[in-house]
Amino acid sequence: MQTDTRVAVDQISDAAGGPVTVLRFAGDISSTSRDAVLGTYQSLSKIDHSRILLDFTKVDYLNSSGIALVIQVLLEASRSEQIVRIFGLTPHFQKVFTMVGITKYTTLYADEAMAVQSFE
Amino acid sequence: MVMTKAESVEVRLPSVLGFEKVAMGTAASAARLMGFSDDRVEDLKTAIAEACINAMEHGNRFNENLRVAVTLTLSDDALEVRVADRGTGMKKPVIAPDIDRKMHGDEPPRGLGLFLIQSLVDEVEWVAAGPDGGSYVRLVIRLKKDT
Numbered sequence: 001m002q003t004d005t006r007v008a009v010d011q012i013s014d015a016a017g018g019p020v021t022v023l024r025f026a027g028d029i030s031s032t033s034r035d036a037v038l039g040t041y042q043s044l045s046k047i048d049h050s051r052i053l054l055d056f057t058k059v060d061y062l063n064s065s066g067i068a069l070v071i072q073v074l075l076e077a078s079r080s081e082q083i084v085r086i087f088g089l090t091p092h093f094q095k096v097f098t099m100v101g102i103t104k105y106t107t108l109y110a111d112e113a114m115a116v117q118s119f120e
Numbered sequence: 121m122v123m124t125k126a127e128s129v130e131v132r133l134p135s136v137l138g139f140e141k142v143a144m145g146t147a148a149s150a151a152r153l154m155g156f157s158d159d160r161v162e163d164l165k166t167a168i169a170e171a172c173i174n175a176m177e178h179g180n181r182f183n184e185n186l187r188v189a190v191t192l193t194l195s196d197d198a199l200e201v202r203v204a205d206r207g208t209g210m211k212k213p214v215i216a217p218d219i220d221r222k223m224h225g226d227e228p229p230r231g232l233g234l235f236l237i238q239s240l241v242d243e244v245e246w247v248a249a250g251p252d253g254g255s256y257v258r259l260v261i262r263l264k265k266d267t
Contacts, residue, residue: 030138063166063173064230064232065173068231069229071222071229090162092159092162096166100232102219104223105219105223
């Protein structure tokens with residue numbers, strides 16, 4: 001069965017004008033999303049994209065393999081000294097991310113405005 | 121919904137990723153009929169998805185000719201789910217993921233599914249294959265956690 005992961009990369013600014021890169025995911029995030037999630041992240045220059053937000057607002061389905069891809073992004077970002085934060089998860093997946101310990105290595109925000117503000 | 125006796129619903133899935141959503145949708149509908157809260161329905165959906173993926177991958181090894189049988193049994197106070205495959209069953213205990221080891225690259229990022237199943241429902245039993253073959257996991261989610 002074909003799964004459908006869509007991702008868009010947006011460049012926005014915080015209130016001080018500093019650049020923030022947003023990876024906006026939509027559809028499913030599962031084992032077949034490796035290129036969409038990890039591939040898109042890896043295609044970004046580490047120097048030009050030092051502050052990254054992962055947007056889950058339009059994600060319909062997320063499973064443990066998809067969460068593992070998020071961990072992989074966080075691992076690579078931490079090695080490159082990039083800051084990655086997350087917003088738009090449902091309350092259920094905020095709980096799941098907390099249960100597996102992801103919140104030890106990043107912060108979850110309810111929405112984009114709060115996530116961007118956290119960089120200021 | 122008041123039930124005079126336990127009612128069962130069975131769904132048989134091909135061992136193809138993505139079909140776990142059929143079981144998730146069926147279980148969510150049953151749980152809502154029983155009066156489960158939205159957050160418990162979400163717990164159930166994730167646990168069933170992970171159990172089905174585990175059965176497809178490790179039990180049936182993605183053999184498209186083998187089915188994953190999901191049986192929901194609805195009673196007044198609980199929903200029991202059996203997810204059966206043709207594998208030999210779980211051989212290792214379920215351990216909590218070590219996020220520090222994962223974040224340092226000392227263990228693979230994957231391997232979260234069984235922990236999620238165990239954490240999100242009220243009771244889990246892994247049953248190994250008997251003489252006739254086939255193993256299953258039995259999940260129970262209760263309407264009231266203290267019953």
